[in-house]
Amino acid sequence: MVEMKKRLLVILISILMLIILIGCGNKKENEVKEKAEQGKIKVKALKGPPAVSMVKLFADNEAGKTSNKYETSIINSVDEVVAIVAKKDYDIITIPSNLASVMYNKTNGDVKIASILALGINYIVGNNDTVKSIQDLKGKTIYTFGKGATPEIVLNYVLKGNGLEPGKDVKIEFKSEATEVAAVLASEKDAIAMLPEPFLSSAQVKNPKLKVLISMGDEWDKVKGTLPKSQISGVVIVRKEFAEKNPEAVKNFLKEYQESIQFLSANPNEAAKLTGKYGIVPEPVAKRAIPRANITFIAGNEMKEKMTEYLKILYKANPKSVGGKLPKDDFYIIN
Known part of the structure; x- marks a missing residue:
């Protein structure tokens, strides 16, 4: 009888130890998983x-x-x-x-x-190739978006760097978003606009006649005293x-x-x-x-x-x- 009780006690202790080990293993595994998630x-x-x-x-x-x-x-x-x-x-x-x-x-x-x-991701675009330089923009209207933001600053900087006064020598008409600019280009054959990528490529897919006329990044670099690629x-x-x-x-x-x-x-x-x-x-x-x-x-x-x-x-x-x-x-x- 005593021997039987000892055996039962040993078995119970063994089961208890196994449960503890499994619990610790699961805890450790969870901690590793949690640490891995935190490490992302x-x-x-x-x-x-x-x-x-x-x-x-x-x-x-x-x-x-x-x-x-x-x-x-x-x-x-x-x-x-x-x-x-x-x-x-x-x-x-x-x-x-x-x-x-x-x-x-x-x-x-x-x-x-x-x-x-x-x-630079902005480009001057149009349906014909009458504009070949910044100077060719004199007396024309440019459609774009981003009034008060960097697109306007970039455009003004390049125009002024080429001796053109925005609003005087070149009229700038701002739209609320790129799709409105693309709509003007699609409806007016002589329209000229400034569009950034990927809006430019999206517009070209819908309007294959649309041409890239000037890279504003290249023209930025040409402005006297400007650090290239800046x-x-x-x-x-x-x-x-x-x-x-x-x-x-x-x-x-x-x-x-x-x-x-x-x-x-x-x-x-x-x-x-x-x-x-x-x-x-x-x-x-x-x-x-x-x-x-x-x-x-x-x-x-x-x-x-x-x-x-x-x-x-x-x-x-x-x-x-x-x-x-x-x-x-x-x-x-x-x-």
């Missing part, structure tokens, strides 16, 4: 060229080929990007270049710029706390992001397919837009030099366009 870097890209620049990164992340693990999402509007940055609901995000400065000022320096992602349409920013606590992760991201951008020029057709797959723009539009979107990777001191130049020009035209004051040196991540 929140990367968000604005729809358009900024998101296009990341398509290979998105694909590699899904295939488990990236050094970092990313939680990726595509944001539909600039207003959403601003709200996300204000709430700090991101680790890395793409943003229009001037808004990076605006948000740096609004968040008391919580925003740090890691790289330039695209240069018209910057988009940048990548990193949340300050994340950048300071995870320098190696930021470094890995920039390497993988640069490879993603290089993929665009090396494999444009495959890049266009990925762009369609992720719902950024349809594949036929992407095939036209990618070569003209001026997507590039510029980091470090060169990034700082070009961004500083661009923001100074914007500030001179309208201080509000950069948030009222120029960012300090801590705005830039220099590796």
Whole structure:
């Protein structure tokens, strides 16, 4: 009887130990899973060229080929990007270049710029090729959108740099959005407009007669005293706390992001397919837009030099366009 009780006790202790071990194992597994989820870097890209620049990164992340693990999402509007940055609901995000400065000022320096992602994306377009230079715009009307924003500043800067006074030598008629500009081009055979990518390519798909007449990025570079390649349409920013606590992760991201951008020029057709797959723009539009979107990777001191130049020009035209004051040196991540 005593022997039987001992055996039962041993069995009960063994079962209890097994339950404890299983419980600890499950707890450890859950902790690992939780840690893995917490370790994912929140990367968000604005729809358009900024998101296009990341398509290979998105694909590699899904295939488990990236050094970092990313939680990726595509944001539909600039207003959403601003709200996300204000709430700090991101680790890395793409943003229009001037808004990076605006948000740096609004968040008391919580925003740090890691790289330039695209240069000039605006083009003068029309249904005929009567306009071959900026001087040919004298006496004409340009339809565009973005009054009070960077498109207007870019257009005015190039016109003035060529001795033309906006509103006097060249009439500028602003529409509320790109589709309205495209509608004018479709209905008026002699209409001239300024459109950015990918809106330009979308308009060309619907209106094959539409021609690219002038690259505003090229004309920007020609303005006397202007630093070449300093018209910057988009940048990548990193949340300050994340950048300071995870320098190696930021470094890995920039390497993988640069490879993603290089993929665009090396494999444009495959890049266009990925762009369609992720719902950024349809594949036929992407095939036209990618070569003209001026997507590039510029980091470090060169990034700082070009961004500083661009923001100074914007500030001179309208201080509000950069948030009222120029960012300090801590705005830039220099590796």
